[in-house]
Amino acid sequence: MASTTASVPPSKPLYQYEESLRKNVAQITCVRPYSELEETEKLLFKAGTNDTQVLETHETIFYAQGGGQPCDIGHISALGQEGVRFEVQLVRSGANGRTLHFGHFTNSSDNSTISKGFAVGAMVEQTLDGARRDLHSRIHTAGHLVALAVLRLSETTAELKVVDDKAQHYPETSFVEFKGVIDSKFKDAIQDQANEFVRQALPVKLYWLKPEELKGSDVILAEGMPILSGLDGMVRIVDIVGAGAYPCGGTHTQDSSLVGQITVKGIKRQKGVSKVSYFVEGQR
The missing domain is CATH 2.40.30.130 (Elongation Factor Tu (Ef-tu); domain 3)
Structure with a gap:
């Protein structure tokens, strides 16, 4: 009953x-x-x-x-x-x-x-459905890699002063958004850096932190992403070792090489927000 x-x-x-x-x-x-x-x-x-x-x-x-x-x-x-x-x-x-x-x-x-x-x-x-899960994990991990590529480039490019905002990891409508302007001329550089992360086969590790420990860590806190803790009050961290870590409850590949080739489709800008759209190899 x-x-x-x-x-x-x-x-x-x-x-x-x-x-x-x-x-x-x-x-x-x-x-x-x-x-x-x-x-x-x-x-x-x-x-x-x-x-x-x-x-x-x-x-x-x-x-x-x-x-x-x-x-x-x-x-x-x-x-x-x-x-x-x-x-x-x-x-x-x-x-x-x-x-x-x-x-x-x-x-x-x-x-x-x-x-x-x-x-x-x-x-x-x-x-x-293992094939569906594997695809979603690849797309989600790719989203992190694209965002981390933008942040990596911003470290040496004065024009790229942006802040993580939000993301969507659905097939055919995958994107990461930033507060700030990303000119379309950076499209190839973002794609190249994301695929460099793929080539490096960076391990993807999981660990957990208390909410109050986040600010003292190296975890990237995206402005548009709520920090959700589990029933035990701990926050799940996904660390692409050597690239960066985010609080995240999604599923991911075991290392960055399993994502496959990433293609940045385009960059759209509106009202001070830049949306970087992407897809992964074999997605279509």
């Missing part, structure tokens, strides 16, 4: 600790029809229908959409029950540290979760 939202424990986001996981066994903590969600959580998936179900587990390898990165998709299978499967269409962060897996069952038109083996307490296997 379904649990009430207030009684559902938070979901541990395993992808923030072990980004290489593509399968994981977890326990169901809540399962309910989309229609039973609170209105604020229905808004997280506006395309939800009467057939949509929402699963929650005690931990998850599915990336929840946010931070400029799309969510993971894949499926969740009931252990010991062949053919019992839940297709994950969208993953979003709910209240109180919960992760909501939106989707539908494929083995039956019957919406009884008990008959499908997805009762609260049941053990299930989570399986990611």
Whole structure:
């Protein structure tokens, strides 16, 4: 039977600790029809229908959409029950540290979760669409490299006086923004420096800091990016060793060489803000 939202424990986001996981066994903590969600959580998936179900587990390898990165998709299978499967269409962060897996069952038109083996307490296997995750990780890491290339060039170029603002790492619409003017003549130099970081195969390391430790560190604090801490109050840091580190909750490649060739598509300027658009090799 379904649990009430207030009684559902938070979901541990395993992808923030072990980004290489593509399968994981977890326990169901809540399962309910989309229609039973609170209105604020229905808004997280506006395309939800009467057939949509929402699963929650005690931990998850599915990336929840946010931070400029799309969510993971894949499926969740009931252990010991062949053919019992839940297709994950969208993953979003709910209240109180919960992760909501939106989707539908494929083995039956019957919406009884008990008959499908997805009762609260049941053990299930989570399986990611690995190709999608790998692409998103490459694009996200590339966004950091493009931003770090701009900052590296600004150290020796008087014209480039900019401040990190925000970024988006969606396929076909990937960009990083800066407060300040970046002339289009720097396009090739930014691209060359970003690809130099790729060529160097810089390790990508994760570590955690308390919020008050950020200002005394070498972590780059982007103006447009909120500093989000986990349930334990710690901030996740992604360090591309030798290039720079950012607070970040997204997924990344293990080293910069796995990003592949980066192409800077263009630089647009408006009202003192410069948007640098990019894509990675094999993206299209």
